[in-house]
Amino acid sequence: MTRADLAADVQIDDGATVGYEYTPDAEPAVVGRDSQIRDGTTVYCDVELGSGFVTGHDALVREHTTVGDDVVLGTKAVLDGHVTVGSDVSIQTGVYVPPGSTVGDRVFLGPNAVLTNDAYPLRVETDLEGAVLGDDVSVGANATILPGVTIGEGSFVAAGAVVTEDVPPQRLAVGVPAEIRPLPDELTGGNVLA
Amino acid sequence: MTRADLAADVQIDDGATVGYEYTPDAEPAVVGRDSQIRDGTTVYCDVELGSGFVTGHDALVREHTTVGDDVVLGTKAVLDGHVTVGSDVSIQTGVYVPPGSTVGDRVFLGPNAVLTNDAYPLRVETDLEGAVLGDDVSVGANATILPGVTIGEGSFVAAGAVVTEDVPPQRLAVGVPAEIRPLPDELTGGNVLA
Amino acid sequence: MTRADLAADVQIDDGATVGYEYTPDAEPAVVGRDSQIRDGTTVYCDVELGSGFVTGHDALVREHTTVGDDVVLGTKAVLDGHVTVGSDVSIQTGVYVPPGSTVGDRVFLGPNAVLTNDAYPLRVETDLEGAVLGDDVSVGANATILPGVTIGEGSFVAAGAVVTEDVPPQRLAVGVPAEIRPLPDELTGGNVLA
Secondary structure, eight states: OBOEEEOTTOEEOTTOEEEEOSSTTOOOEEEOSSOEEOTTOEEESSEEEOTTOEEOSSOEEOSSEEEOSSOEEOTTOEEOSSOEEOSSOEEOTTOEEOTTOEEOTTOEEOTTOEEOOOSSTTTSOOOOOOOEEOTTOEEOTTOEEOTTOEEOTTOEEOTTOEEOSOBOTTEEEETTTTEEEEOOGGGOSOOOOO | OBOEEEOTTOEEOTTOEEEEOSSTTOOOEEEOSSOEEOTTOEEESSEEEOTTOEEOSSOEEOSSEEEOSSOEEOTTOEEOSSOEEOSSOEEOTTOEEOTTOEEOTTOEEOTTOEEOOOSSTTTSOOOOOOOEEOTTOEEOTTOEEOTTOEEOTTOEEOTTOEEOSOBOTTEEEETTTTEEEEOOGGGOSOOOOO | OBOEEEOTTOEEOTTOEEEEOSSTTOOOEEEOSSOEEOTTOEEESSEEEOTTOEEOSSOEEOSSEEEOSSOEEOTTOEEOSSOEEOSSOEEOTTOEEOTTOEEOTTOEEOTTOEEOOOSSTTTSOOOOOOOEEOTTOEEOTTOEEOTTOEEOTTOEEOTTOEEOSOBOTTEEEETTTTEEEEOOGGGOSOOOOO
């Protein structure tokens, strides 16, 4: 069963599921106007999506997730529940965002980038702690952000980097583990979603 | 066509496939009690799953795979056939486990972690050789385990590490290529699946 | 709606979509003989696939993509449109190939490997520039190829490597960022798809 409140001009492919009823008392999924949900994508109940939300195929948005306006969620990307995403955000193919993550406005997450929320999985009992990505952050392909890490506004995470500590605003994080460097002149400033 | 032997209290979403008949003479998939298979997930014939098997969406379990009890197989995770998995194992979103892999009890595999089985793909003719993960092993997000590598009991593989050689028990493997270090005091001991 | 021109002996699972009509005036998808498209896989219109094209589950081939003969496209692998792939190519589970990429003959792409096409996503306006992989290239699991990089014929990219500059023919690229080394003797020569 599915339940959803759809605004005007929402296009949902036949093979997509919007309002997956994971529990009987869940609230309907809310989808803003001018949105497009492609085949194979699943959006749970208890999700609020802004206007202009566009997905690829086989993406997943689980419960208690809130997304702003004009967000692209790529093919096979996963917002795994209890996630907050801003507006004008581009989340590319295969990205994983775990519960407790916060993503600002005008953020880019490259293909197969992974955010995490558990520092010592199965070993030490800790509170799960999602990463926090400030506005205008760009994260490269296959990069990994460790639990509880904050990436400051306008910073860049290079492809394949493993970010183990907080990154101040307007910095470049590169390598494994990531070194924090000044941002090259040509990369200062904010992001613009084309 | 699908064929499956389901124990009591197995819940299968309408859009899931259990017992994908990849060849006409395959044996039905066996699913233990109290299991839950979510939309988009495919389980092949010639698979035996223990009790309490729970999947996310779009996961895949191919033929000649055996899984113990109380295993979680995350969204888009793949057990690509001829795989053995123990009990109380947590396999997160996007993990890839190739043919010939062996995974012990109480193992954690983080998001987009990859095990491999072919050292020189397409180039040198070698026997495919899967990795062996001992009991209580935790593998971080986006980590890669090379073919034939054994990870000893209780060892930790850090996020983004590329493990190119065997890791003894109770060690930490970190970096590219992974260095093997003593396990920090707070990480000694075994895993507990919450 | 779907539209496709299928050669002889093409087997398409019920849950696969061949000829996804992303725009009304698109040309039908063309699929060569002896091909097999498994459940959950989507092939767009304006795609030409050679003979012997075999997919796993939930793979995606978007528009304006051309693929040669005897290509394997693994489970959840994505050819994201405007991609050219040669013959006798093996693309493993979870691989991402962005628009503008060119992949030669007898190429291997390991699980979760990522090609990219945008050096400064959302930040600096540049032309998207895909990677070019020459014939007989092998790319390891979880490796990342940066935009516009050319990998020369017969070169090997190690698992987890991040390739930031061109790689000449018959070299080994290893590490983050990748160092370019001579190819070990046992790896010289071309690839053979088993």
